[in-house]
Amino acid sequence: MKVERRVISVIVQNEHSVLSRITGLFAARGYNIETLTVAPIPESGMSRLTIETRGNVRVIEQIIKQLHKLIPTYKVIEHEEMIEKEMVMMKFPINESLSNIQALCEAYNGGIANVSSQHIITMIADEPKRVRHFIEAAQRFHPIEIVRGGVVAMERE
Amino acid sequence: MEMTGAQMVIEAMKLEGVDTVFGYPGGAIMNVYDEIYKQKEFRHILTRHEQAAVHAADGYARATGKVGVAFVTSGPGFTNAVTGLATAYMDSVPIVVVSGQVPISLIGTDAFQEIDATGISRSCTKHNFLVRSAKELPRILKEAFYLAASGRPGPVHVDIPKDVTAETAKFDYPARIDIPTYRPTTKGNxxxxxxxxxxxxxxxxxxxxxxxxxxxxxxxxxxxxxxxxxxxxxxxxxxxxxxxxxxxxxxxxxxxxxxxxxxxxxxxxxxxxxxxxxxxxxxxxxxxxxxxxxxxxxxxxxxxxxxxxxxxxxxxxxxxxxxxxxxxxxxxxxxxxxxxxxxxxxxxxxxxxxHPLAYEDSDKVIKPQWVIERVGQVLGDKAVISTDVGQHQMWTAQFYPFSFPRQFVTSGGLGTMGFGFPAAVGVKRACPDKISVNFTGDGSILMNIQELVTAVESRLPVINIVLNNHYLGMVRQWQTFFYEKRYAETDLSFQPDFVRLAEACGGIGYRVETKEEFDEALNDAIEKGVVAMIDVIVDREENVLPMVPSGGTLYNMLLEYKD
Known part of the structure; x- marks a missing residue:
């Protein structure tokens, strides 16, 4: 069976150790987590997790069912068509071209976040595929550090 | 009504209609045990190991469909209970296990008898709770019973820090609960x-x-x-x-x-x-x-x-x-x-x-299958049958004439040796009018043998029938079939005198080598109605057949084994 990438959003009750229930489930059943982001949903007592995972159709189906089965899980959202974004921060040495770096970042919905005497820090936010392109393209400016934020997603409709 | 967390635990048991708690006290759960001492609502049965307490609650639940309950203390008390939780989890048995925990202020400090209990039980329970205050305890206990018994049943673990059991709060036990994130589908499409x-x-x-x-x-x-x-x-x-x-x-x-x-x-x-x-x-x-x-x-x-x-x-x-x-x-x-x-x-x-399901009987040596059939003839539907795990378990499943659901209590998914005897104690408590029989092996029985003391003290007679082949039989069978008879650590020739062992704990023991002796022993044990251990010396080399080798196809069965 073909292994595919899937982004799943999970709405959970914001309670003690709920995150470890989710990650524990992935670990115990041998599922993959490529990226994971978590944050509370304002004024709801709920949190939203976005999990980027891989597996064949049967595995993806089991992941969704097993997530549903967890008692604090309110909703599992999985769609072929999700609007996905990922944020990336990158640190460059100060001797690299500030204007070239800025131009590159702007092409990927970002810009310069901070400039110190030593470093240039940039941030971008774009679709996961474009994020990969950005990281590739940025290599020529000799980045010192890359921080990826993990995918967040929202249903299109 | 204001009361302590410990009193709330007792009140909740009363409101849930619990008539029996199996357990073992210790430091972190002493406040609860102090309230047990004062109450008359339910009977507490002191097992001699926490694992047995959970298996007994499990046996009670399997025999009745009601939620079984066990209490244990923190640290080692809880870790001993884990096998019981995992056993119930794999077979979807509704139980609630309440464990003590070190006081909230000490959690995370590696305190005496501290262990991350909910961290451990997460993967072998349907759900678990670490209680943070007495105020939330009534709701949590209500949810625990509800979750254990509803939907696909399973074990629920409630970990209560010692200071929470001492703290007072208003006891407001919800009559009904609604968990918006938990709504099992019961009506089929x-x-x-x-x-x-x-x-x-x-x-x-x-x-x-x-x-x-x-x-x-x-x-x-x-x-x-x-x-x-x-x-x-x-x-x-x-x-x-x-x-x-x-x-x-x-x-x-x-x-x-x-x-x-x-x-x-x-x-x-x-x-x-x-x-x-x-x-x-x-x-x-x-x-x-x-x-x-x-x-x-x-x-x-x-x-x-x-x-x-x-x-x-x-x-x-x-x-x-x-x-x-x-x-x-x-x-x-x-x-x-x-x-x-x-x-x-x-x-x-x-x-x-x-190819009927059959075995070759013998006049010279007792065949294990004969023992099971014999008990079936004598007791039939008058008994609830528990087992441990191994050859005897499979023979029981094959040859006992079962006639009603919940008549057979066995650890299927986890395959827990040591399950049978404590489960049979729980069965006897749940079904006093039935004869509680535990078919076991000479390997399995030793894994919770201390429960002889529990059964005798609590006057819960169980007839243990040890199908004794002086082997760890099922593993030996695999070694015979698939490992060219290299019997690595499966020869159990050195073993206790089961008769004297039973008697040392206040039970009654029989050693049996012929069919006549077996009939006499069984009848005597039934008549006396006390905790019994019938040590039946059976054919050492008997195999469980048919057998589908692990990973094989169902239609390719080994139907006989010839040396």
């Missing part, structure tokens, strides 16, 4: 049920694949009706033994690794498998890609994650089996013609004539 009824009526070679879900949902009566109306043959999993009466001509026997020839052939040749509450365990399916290769599959289960997990299902129905069957039976009745399956029944009958 009507269109799917209709479709299923149609394919049942159109099938040529259908077979019922009966699983433990029938027992959990108390729907054996409906299943019996469905089988009788359709005259479709049925196989039972280990967990479903007793759903159909042993002498029902449509019952093909147990399916799977040690299933009968006709049951496994029926599954292999069927064109329709009607799976009612099983979970397609690897011990049943053998090689998955060959399982039910020619069959369309209907699968009814309350747990959506059980459906399509291992085998693709053509007609999935998520719902409570009882509710689904109540709708399905009239629909099947409308269209079914039982004569339609006559040719199929004849084929299966022929299979059974060629």
């Amino acid at each position: 009507l269109r799917q049920i209709k479709k299923a009824a149609e394919v049942i009526c159109k099938a040529k070679r259908p077979v019922f694949y009966l699983g433990g879900g029938i027992v959990h949902s108390n729907s054996a009566e409906l299943v019996r009706e469905l089988v009788a109306e359709t005259k479709i043959p049925a196989v039972e999993t280990l967990m479903a033994r007793g759903v159909l009466e042993h002498d029902n001509p449509l019952l093909l026997g147990m399916v799977g690794m040690h299933g009968s020839y006709q049951a496994n052939m029926a599954m292999s040749e069927a064109d329709l498998m009607i799976a009612l509450g099983p979970r397609f365990d690897d011990r049943v399916t053998g090689k998955v890609s060959e399982f039910g290769k020619h069959a369309k599959i209907i699968h009814v289960d309350i747990d959506p994650s059980s459906i399509g997990k291992l085998v693709d299902v053509d007609y999935p129905i998520v719902g409570d089996l009882k509710e689904v069957l109540e709708v399905m039976i009239p629909k099947v009745k409308e269209c079914v013609d039982p004569d339609r399956y006559q040719a199929w029944r004849d084929i299966l009958k022929r299979y059974n004539e060629i």
Whole structure:
């Protein structure tokens, strides 16, 4: 069976150790987590997790069912068509071209976040595929550090 | 009403109708035990090991369908209980285990007898709670009982820090609860049920694949009706033994690794498998890609994650089996013609004539299967039968004449040696009018032998029948078949004197080497009604057959073993 990438959003009750229930489930059943982001949903007592995972159709189906089965899980959202974004921060040495770096970042919905005497820090936010392109393209400016934020997603409709 | 956390625990037991708690006290749960001392609502049975407390609660729950309850302390008390939780989890048994925890201020400091209990139990419970204040304790206890028994049942663990049991708060026990994130589907999809009824009526070679879900949902009566109306043959999993009466001509026997020839052939040749509450365990399916290769599959289960997990299902129905069957039976009745399956029944009958489930009896040595059949003749439906794990367990499943659901209490999924005796203690407490028999092996019985003391002290007579082959028999059998008889650490020739061991704990022991001696011992044990240990010296080299080697296909059974 073909292994595919899937982004799943999970709405959970914001309670003690709920995150470890989710990650524990992935670990115990041998599922993959490529990226994971978590944050509370304002004024709801709920949190939203976005999990980027891989597996064949049967595995993806089991992941969704097993997530549903967890008692604090309110909703599992999985769609072929999700609007996905990922944020990336990158640190460059100060001797690299500030204007070239800025131009590159702007092409990927970002810009310069901070400039110190030593470093240039940039941030971008774009679709996961474009994020990969950005990281590739940025290599020529000799980045010192890359921080990826993990995918967040929202249903299109 | 204001009360302490410890008092709340007692009150909750009262409101949940708990009549028995199995447990073992210790530092972190002493406040609760202090309240147990003062109350008269339920009986506390002191086991001699926390694992046994949980197995006893489990046995109680399996025998009745009610939620079993066990109390243990923090740290080692809890870790000892983990095997019990895992056993109940694998077989979907509703129990609530309350453990003590170090005071909240000490959590995370590696305090004395501290362990991250909810961290450990997370993967072997349906749900668990670490209680943070007495205020939330009533709601949590209510939820624990509700979660354990509803939907797909399972164990729930409640970890209560010592200061929470001392703290006072208002006791406001919810009459009903609503967990917005937990709403099991109980009503099956009507269109799917209709479709299923149609394919049942159109099938040529259908077979019922009966699983433990029938027992959990108390729907054996409906299943019996469905089988009788359709005259479709049925196989039972280990967990479903007793759903159909042993002498029902449509019952093909147990399916799977040690299933009968006709049951496994029926599954292999069927064109329709009607799976009612099983979970397609690897011990049943053998090689998955060959399982039910020619069959369309209907699968009814309350747990959506059980459906399509291992085998693709053509007609999935998520719902409570009882509710689904109540709708399905009239629909099947409308269209079914039982004569339609006559040719199929004849084929299966022929299979059974060629390779019936049987063993070769002997005059020289007692065959283990004979012992089980004998107990079946003497006690039949007067006994509830527990087992440990191994050869004796499979022989019991094959040869005991079960006649009602919940008559057979055994650790199926986890395969926990040491389960049988404490479970049988719980069974006796739950069913005082039944004779509680534990078939065990000379390996398994030693894994919770200390429960002799519990059973004697608590006056809960269990008849332990040790099928003693001086081997760790099932592992020995695999070594014989697959490891060229290299009997690594399976020779148990050195063993205690089981008679004196039983007597040392206040029970009664018998050593038996002939059939006559066995009859005498069994009758004496039944008559005396005390805790008994019958040490039966059986044929050492007997194997459990038929056998589907691990990962093999169901239709390729080893039917005999010749040296």
